[in-house]
Amino acid sequence: MDFDVNLIRQQFPILSEATVHGKPLVYFDNAATTQKPSSVIDAISHYYRTENANVHRGVHDLSQRATLNFENTRNELARYLENIDPKTIIFTKGTTESINLVAHSYPIAFLKPGDAILITEMEHHANIVPWQMACERHGLELLVLPITEKGEWDLNQLPALLEKNVKFIACSWVSNALGTINPIQTMVDAARKIGAKILVDGAQAVGHFKIDFKSLDADFFVFSAHKMFGPTGLGFLIGKEELLDQMPPYQTGGEMIQEVTFEKTTFNGLPFKFETGTPAIAEVISFQKSLQFLNTISLEKAHQHESMLLKRATDGLKEIPEVVFFGTSEQKVSVLSFNLIGVHPFDVGTILDQRGIAIRTGHHCTQPIMQKFKVPGMCRASFSIYNTIEEVDYFIESVKKAAKMLCS
């Protein structure tokens, strides 16, 4: 499998169809959401034009076809994650809901007052607030692993924290604000050693490298379709069967039940126990095309391409004296966070926007990181497989222009 960025770009209609203030779109906000290949977009239309029907309930052909296609996505995703059991894949509406599900159901089944949950200082709000709420509900303690100035886990502080009755760890594989690729296997092993369970937030990992869930061997793994070239409104929770089996249901209603009487209701088996209501059918079905798209490219070569873009952008911005960087680990995905000294990130974002460049500015749903680095926000350029050297060069030139306009 060769990697040709132009061949890839042709599959993403927005890259040629969208204009911003009359200029071609340069989309560097991939950590917020990725663009979609036409195969995914067309699959949604095709579904609604030829087989739209509710799933799991009908004898009629349309419903059978939709159900088959729907379940095929589960099977295909199971293969994509290196052959896990399809019934351990729960469809949710996104990473956030997946974490909420675990934060709701896991403590009920397994934790008791006084137990501690360990998160890290670099988590997305989605991996902080649900645990704060769980701690309040169940009398648990929330522990936080600090990060270093480079934006890495401070592993020196880990042993002391692990001595504190930690029963559950929730941490992200890749930081959305800093781009750091964390030593996730170290954390999984640490959890194993103390007999704690671990949830890995893979939201920022899945768009950049292939996940071998089997060898990762985490207890829970969560991510969103929209960050891996898939549709909005869909996410995933992968869990160990024996844990999911013992956890009580989260949302309840149709589909997830076995038998309902007013006296007593019994529940369905996995995965349906955790899936209720009419699911995101078009979204699930079209997501198959995202996986197929990912299967057609070498993610290793794509990663090289992205790393090259990141290095070029970093080197380019280093020439601007006013630039400060955040997240300077050697292990990073193609996320570049920076500020111009004394300039509000909003101003930089506005200038770049005028030139057609979409970057994100703000706290990136990671206020603790902003507190740590004592800034109101950061500028973040995040690159994906369809971005080019030319775009990066234009970006560098544009930040220089912004510096000239804003730093004098």
Place this chain on the structure above:
Amino acid sequence: MDFDVNLIRQQFPILSEATVHGKPLVYFDNAATTQKPSSVIDAISHYYRTENANVHRGVHDLSQRATLNFENTRNELARYLENIDPKTIIFTKGTTESINLVAHSYPIAFLKPGDAILITEMEHHANIVPWQMACERHGLELLVLPITEKGEWDLNQLPALLEKNVKFIACSWVSNALGTINPIQTMVDAARKIGAKILVDGAQAVGHFKIDFKSLDADFFVFSAHKMFGPTGLGFLIGKEELLDQMPPYQTGGEMIQEVTFEKTTFNGLPFKFETGTPAIAEVISFQKSLQFLNTISLEKAHQHESMLLKRATDGLKEIPEVVFFGTSEQKVSVLSFNLIGVHPFDVGTILDQRGIAIRTGHHCTQPIMQKFKVPGMCRASFSIYNTIEEVDYFIESVKKAAKMLCS
């Protein structure tokens, strides 16, 4: 506004593009999910091809446009419901999630052990199980208003139930299994009189008639986009502002917060307090087209058309001696539930499917109704605005054929 079924059919590509066992599709499973007009399908493609970006967070133009369009749906829906306040509209993934949200957050804020929740015997599982769970969690009592042989609320039994410390009522406006249009205003008034709050499940109402939420004056109203010509993966909770304000958040994470520190997190105002994570952006944006579609047709005339189809189908099936009907109220939407005596509904569904007719067979997520009528399931044909007399006649002929094949 005139009503021309052929003009309407032309807007639904599936009606001409899908075939079932080599025959044209006759789609009579509208209570499960409705089909989508091409304007909705095209809006999804258009979004992904020209403005896909994450909402609420970006300064860049794409994100601003997506956010504007996203919030415009909220505003348009607010107008559609006869000018309610947009911030009282919460986007969810469906009716089921909307009910789960209320069943989670309302009791925490307002109910205490010993209080009773009243539902009815004809509720969908989505409006039963979440309340059973809430009763378990909070020590509440679940009361059930029985239904009559005709499939109507047994209002004679209501006064005695209302004397039992009822603090909350959850009931459906229209029954999905029987088609009954319930005297919803009576129930809202009854709730008011005893000072109870009321949630109305409008899932089966919104596809058939226009909702004037202001004059209905329920405390909560829930429904799904996919049952009103909209996309999958999207639903709504409408609530009274003063109640929503006092209810604690449900799912937590990004967007719904104001400030996050590890010590303390404060929450955003309405509607965002109840919306976390990347929402179903393409779905929300395309749903505007569903509302615009509904605005182009006279729902009154559509209702007449549907009633005509229902009457014709009912009269046709009455000629078959083996047919028994379920749900024989005078107040019905176009839902026809029936069985052939001594025949399993699955058999009828299979025969009709061979002729290209999609009906639903089974318990329709209303097992208590099946228990009441002592059947393992029912056949349900549900008609929508795009169905025709010719289709109904073909359906009658097909049920006759099924009776001949199965009842001898």
Place this chain on the structure above:
Amino acid sequence: MNKSIAQLQDELIEVFSFLDDWEDKYSVIIDYGKQLLPFPEEFKRDEFIVKGCQSRVWVVGEKMENGDIHYHADSDAIITKGLVALVLSIFNNQKPSEIVHANLDFFEKIGLGSHLTPTRANGLLEMIKRVKNIAQTFEKS
């Protein structure tokens, strides 16, 4: 001597080859269902239900003195009952090892292949799996 599974399959394919519209095929299936021997009441237990069907289907097998397996089946839906009857007409009174290793292709050949998709509410795949599983148990015993 009994006919082999392969022979029985071929005969069934022959029967259906004269029927070309779905109606005739379904009439034959329904007839098969009606001719299925009465299901022993004592076997109508939950543990004999085959999952994955919209209607209830029971399948039970007994080993006879000559080592063959004799199956009983029933369903509360007549088409499902007919489908399981078709399956039994081929597998009944055969040796466990023959059943375990039999190649079933008549459903495709008689034009009912679409019934074999995993989501089909008639659960045909599950029924066949059950029949083979039962044979497997007896093969070992």
Place this chain on the structure above:
Amino acid sequence: MNKSIAQLQDELIEVFSFLDDWEDKYSVIIDYGKQLLPFPEEFKRDEFIVKGCQSRVWVVGEKMENGDIHYHADSDAIITKGLVALVLSIFNNQKPSEIVHANLDFFEKIGLGSHLTPTRANGLLEMIKRVKNIAQTFEKS
């Protein structure tokens, strides 16, 4: 005598009419921001923050002896500060009733209309609303 709001608007439109690319316009906006009078420290309070902006914006108004309103504003983002400075350059030292009833169309006319959509992270609409609200309070008092 003071110039009227209408006159001030026209002058501003005149200034911008010589600038045709976004860069020049933004440079002028940034200059306006830089020339904004220092914001009294005692007003940097949460209750004077205008909601709906990605950066923080403060707007405060004081009634002067002659009945005109004098506004102070600030922002931690220079472009936002420039935008609010543009607004103040028109509204500052005017009568409350004039402010309340003024028709603001210069943003469209100078090609910055897109800043007026409700979702624009600069919150321009909210700033204008705040300026008018302040005037309204004083109009009544």
